[in-house]
Amino acid sequence: MALPKRKTSKSRRDKRRTHDRLKAVNVVECPRCHSKKISHRVCANCGYYAEHEIIIFEDKGKKKEKKEKKEKKEPEKASKEK
Numbered sequence: 398m399a400l401p402k403r404k405t406s407k408s409r410r411d412k413r414r415t416h417d418r419l420k421a422v423n424v425v426e427c428p429r430c431h432s433k434k435i436s437h438r439v440c441a442n443c444g445y446y447a448e449h450e451i452i453i454f455e456d457k458g459k460k461k462e463k464k465e466k467k468e469k470k471e472p473e474k475a476s477k478e479k
């Protein structure tokens with residue numbers, strides 16, 4: 398089994414980890430209902446994405462998804478949400 402010849406120094410280890418941090422999600426205001434939503438995602442509040450009704454809410458908890466001809470990149474998150 399291959400083994401490292403030298404111990405990784407704290408400096409080298411920490412330099413490698415400089416790219417590991419998480420970025421904050423980009424939250425924008427929905428142009429339709431003015432609630433906060435993640436950009437480039439269907440609004441969880443009104444179910445719209447760029448003037449297209451993607452998710453049709455029937456009542457609390459239940460929702461039906463409308464199939465459109467040109468489905469934009471619909472986030473998995475919206476369909477997985479309960």
Ligand SMILES: [Zn+2]
Pocket residue numbers: 427428429430431432440441442443444445
């Ligand atoms: Zn909305």
